[in-house]
Amino acid sequence: MNSPQGLLAASVISVQNSCFIYPACKNCFSRLILDSRRFNCPKCGCTGEAKDASYRYRLSLKIADTNDLFDITVFGSCLDPFFGVTAENLQRYIQDFNQLSGETNTDTSTRSLVLAVETCFIGKRFIFGV
Numbered sequence: 750m751n752s753p754q755g756l757l758a759a760s761v762i763s764v765q766n767s768c769f770i771y772p773a774c775k776n777c778f779s780r781l782i783l784d785s786r787r788f789n790c791p792k793c794g795c796t797g798e799a800k801d802a803s804y805r806y807r808l809s810l811k812i813a814d815t816n817d818l819f820d821i822t823v824f825g826s827c828l829d830p831f832f833g834v835t836a837e838n839l840q841r842y843i844q845d846f847n848q849l850s851g852e853t854n855t856d857t858s859t860r861s862l863v864l865a866v867e868t869c870f871i872g873k874r875f876i877f878g879v
Contacts, residue, residue: 757814757877761870765809765820767863769828770836770843773805778824804836810870812877821877831869 772781774790781788781802788802789795806828812819829835834842846858 755879757812757819757879758874759812759814759819759877760872760874762811762813762818764863764867764870765811766807767859769806769808769832769862769866770804770840771807772802775803778805804840806832806836808866808870812875821879823877 772783772788773779774781774793774795776795777790777793779790779792781790783799783802786799788797788799805825807822807824808828809820809822812821826835832839843858843862
């Protein structure tokens, strides 16, 4: 990973995506293709059992400093403190919740998570490494 070239103090204007967690390749961090039993990395060719897939945070934000608007994406474990758990554990909690509640339509839990993330980030000022 490259080191930040500079720092930008900016406020979050909006959250651009509703999917904050993705199955990630352990080798190259690319999004995995999952089916019911297996995963495959289209970038490096890594394969394995779907139950062994690891997860990573990916949060796309629109931010503003005093002069400009920017679209940025924040990846990985730097988001652990904001969510309170690793992406892997949050994914597990979401799956457990949906199973325990008998929820077949995951829109309800997704909407709740999006609302929580928006509440925590929108209007807040952060320093971003760019």
